[in-house]
Amino acid sequence: MSKIHVTTVVNGDEVEFLADPRETLLDCLRDHLGLTGSKEGCGTGDCGACSVTVDGVLISSCLMLGVEAQGKRIETIEGMANGEELHPLQRKFVEHAALQCGFCTPGILVAAKALLEKNPDPTETEVRYWLAGNLCRCTGYDKIIRAVMDAASEMRGAA
């Protein structure tokens, strides 16, 4: 089958691409739009490295087809910082050294941002459950959880 023309909004900008219907949204972000911040860890929805939001809902972009993005609003890690100014979560990840190899980090940041938008004052248990689908093989998670809690605290104070 021929490719399908898709128009969608990514990080506030209207974009278009031609997708083979078998390509995932992750494939389209990386290969058609050059947005390589979202990573492919497993390709089967187990690891969370490809996390993005679609119309505000956190999903794994490897579990959605690119053609399904027609008319949606997608937010990726590339839209998280405001120019040179890091998002508080990004800054806290640096301060707490909440990453080592960094492969899982974009997905965890996108997932953590979605959590704090829904629940600005999560307990540690709520953070751990929310992020259960984001696997990290380096850090042991402790610094990630601390960074998210600290960012949440700062963001509540700033609000």
Added chain:
Amino acid sequence: MDFHTPSSFEDASKLAAEATGLTRFLAGGTDVLVQMRSGTVLPDTLIDLKLIPGTQGITRTPDGGWRIGIAVSGARLGDHAELIADWPGVVEGMELVGSTQVQGRATLVGNLCNGSPAADSVPGLVAAQASVEITGLTGVRTVPVEDIPAGPGKTTLQPGDVISGILIPPRGEHAGDAYQRFTPRTEMDIAVAGCAISLRVDGDTISEARVAVGAVAPTVRLVPDAAAALIGSTLDDAAIDALVAAVRAACNPIDDKRGTAEFRTEVAGVLAKRVAKIAYGRAKGEAQ
């Protein structure tokens, strides 16, 4: 691969019936895309149902029950306070499926049609006496949820059949439901055994009950003998013993890496006991 986005279930049914080769319907895609990726299922035709009007809705039916659209995600169910107040067991079953990310897309109908005996959302639907509306080539019919699974990965749906909605009956007064499963980990795991119970009380006495088990037989199974053990009792020790025995008698599990048949049977009984107590507490209006 042909990709279709029909605007009605009648069109979706016709497309599926006329397609040659392997056909799959796409709702949340959390199973279909994994199968495509692994190469176990490479559809020739993929029919996305999400652009059909009503597929995203959670609506009260005129009789006080619920109609849940086939594309409603677990995340949306988990945010719906009114539905949770009526059917907490149905929603807590769905919320156990996968990660937050998977919850953003995964659907009740997808979990049902994937045909896994361990599907976490299915026992709760069976206990709730939910049914599915099927649009097929000969029209629309309604079928109990427990009649859909036919075995691991298999359903009783025929070519051209497409589930067009889930119908949950009115909850009514003095009733409660619950679902629990056992997994070695607390999250991101597949049930080793699961049990859902829905019941109604008249004072302290159980007047109605339905018991369903998961992951202990080739399909999710309704266990009428277990319900009979509860009905007429006040959930006393004798009734619980009879419930546990009936649940274990209904188990016909496999041995695999997640649990032996003996362990699954044992745990199914334990879960039935716990779930009965939660459902009973909810029916009596005690906070759970």
